[in-house]
Every structure is written in C-alpha cells, then in structure tokens.
Amino acid sequence: MRSNSAWLNRDFWVCRNHLPVVRYRAGTQKCWYHGCQSVRPSENARPEKIEEPVAPPPPPEPEPEQEMCAWKDCGKPARPGSKYCSRNCSNKNARYRHRLRKRSDDEDDEDEAEAIA
Numbered sequence: 044m045r046s047n048s049a050w051l052n053r054d055f056w057v058c059r060n061h062l063p064v065v066r067y068r069a070g071t072q073k074c075w076y077h078g079c080q081s082v083r084p085s086e087n088a089r090p091e092k093i094e095e096p097v098a099p100p101p102p103p104e105p106e107p108e109q110e111m112c113a114w115k116d117c118g119k120p121a122r123p124g125s126k127y128c129s130r131n132c133s134n135k136n137a138r139y140r141h142r143l144r145k146r147s148d149d150e151d152d153e154d155e156a157e158a159i160a
C-alpha cells in the first residue's frame with residue numbers, strides 16, 4: 044500500500060488507506076498500521092494555522108450602585124455624600140421645589156416632614 048495521507052487541518056493528518064480514515068497528530072511521522080506505507084503529508088501542504096475566533100471580551104464589571112443626581116434633568120452621578128452632582132443642580136432643584144410648593148401648599152414635602160419628625 045502506497046502512502047495515502049492528507050492534512051485534515053494544521054494539527055492533524057489522516058491516512059486514507061483505512062476505513063474509516065485514521066487520524067494522526069501533526070507530530071506523528073507515519074501511519075502506525077502494520078504494512079501501511081502512509082507517511083505524514085509534506086510540510087509544504089500543511090494548512091496554515093487557523094486563527095481562533097477572538098473571544099468576545101468578558102462583560103464589564105457591574106458598576107457599583109451609583110446614586111444619580113437628584114435633579115430631574117441631570118443625568119450625572121451624584122457626588123459622594125450628596126444628592127446632587129453639583130451645587131448648581133442642588134440650587135436648581137431647590138428653586139424647582141420652591142415653585143411647586145407655591146402652586147400646591149398642602150403637597151407633602153418629604154424634607155420638611157423629616158425636619159418635623
């Protein structure tokens with residue numbers, strides 16, 4: 044039996060003298076079957092290494108719970124220890140609430156409720 048081998052991919056080659064074909068690692072020089080003449084296919088014919096598909100990056104670490112600025116139109120994170128991202132937002136919110144209060148005097152204001160209790 045003459046050599047009848049072929050590369051399966053870069054890491055394996057097969058001897059086709061058998062059914063099913065016999066698979067060998069690239070490091071194996073010849074077919075192990077007794078009487079088989081197959082040798083490893085030529086290095087020239089060896090397929091290029093197939094690039095592994097790049098694994099998608101792991102999902103980002105969940106952000107630590109971040110308080111957002113209490114001002115309704117602001118999307119920025121609040122400063123540590125503050126309900127607002129900035130003095131500006133604090134002022135805006137105060138003015139806004141002040142206007143609301145003028146419109147409906149009997150509406151509960153949680154800050155005032157806390158102060159009384």
Ligand SMILES: [Zn+2]
Binds near residue numbers: 065075076081
């Ligand atoms: Zn063989």
Ligand SMILES: [Zn+2]
Binds near residue numbers: 112114
């Ligand atoms: Zn803000």
